Amino acid sequence: MECPFCGSESVVERRVGRRVGGALGTAAGAVAGGSAALTGAEAGAALGSILAGPLGTAAGGLAGVVLGGLLGAVVGGRAGEEAGAIVDDRILDPFVCEDCGRSFRLPICK
Numbered sequence: 001m002e003c004p005f006c007g008s009e010s011v012v013e014r015r016v017g018r019r020v021g022g023a024l025g026t027a028a029g030a031v032a033g034g035s036a037a038l039t040g041a042e043a044g045a046a047l048g049s050i051l052a053g054p055l056g057t058a059a060g061g062l063a064g065v066v067l068g069g070l071l072g073a074v075v076g077g078r079a080g081e082e083a084g085a086i087v088d089d090r091i092l093d094p095f096v097c098e099d100c101g102r103s104f105r106l107p108i109c110k
Contacts, residue, residue: 003097003104010098017087025080026073033072037065 001011042061052059088094093103 001095001106003100003102005102005104006097006100008097008099011095012098013088013094014092014096014103015084015088015094017084017092018081019084021080021082021084021087022077023080025083026077029076029079030069030073032076034065034069036072037068 002009003011042064046057046060050056089105093105095105096103
């Protein structure tokens with residue numbers, strides 16, 4: 001790919017929307033997954049108490065919350081990246097020239 005302003009071939013994707021969307025999605029997914037996992041923690045605590053007594057209750061409950069938060073973070077991060085990719089392509093200028101520093105999208109209208 002060539003910069004439409006200076007003709008340089010040192011053009012890279014910026015991916016601003018993907019990075020921001022991924023970060024926000026990860027945070028939101030972790031919170032949502034963790035809070036939803038509190039219900040799962042009850043199930044984990046119940047199962048843990050059957051298998052290992054009082055210590056199993058605490059470990060099962062904690063494992064439920066942690067796993068729910070991690071799963072939520074992964075799913076939220078991926079969804080945020082996908083949404084950010086749409087923002088990159090449709091709203092932001094997704095490419096930047098490393099030589100002249102100008103950003104642009106394709107096709108460019110002069």
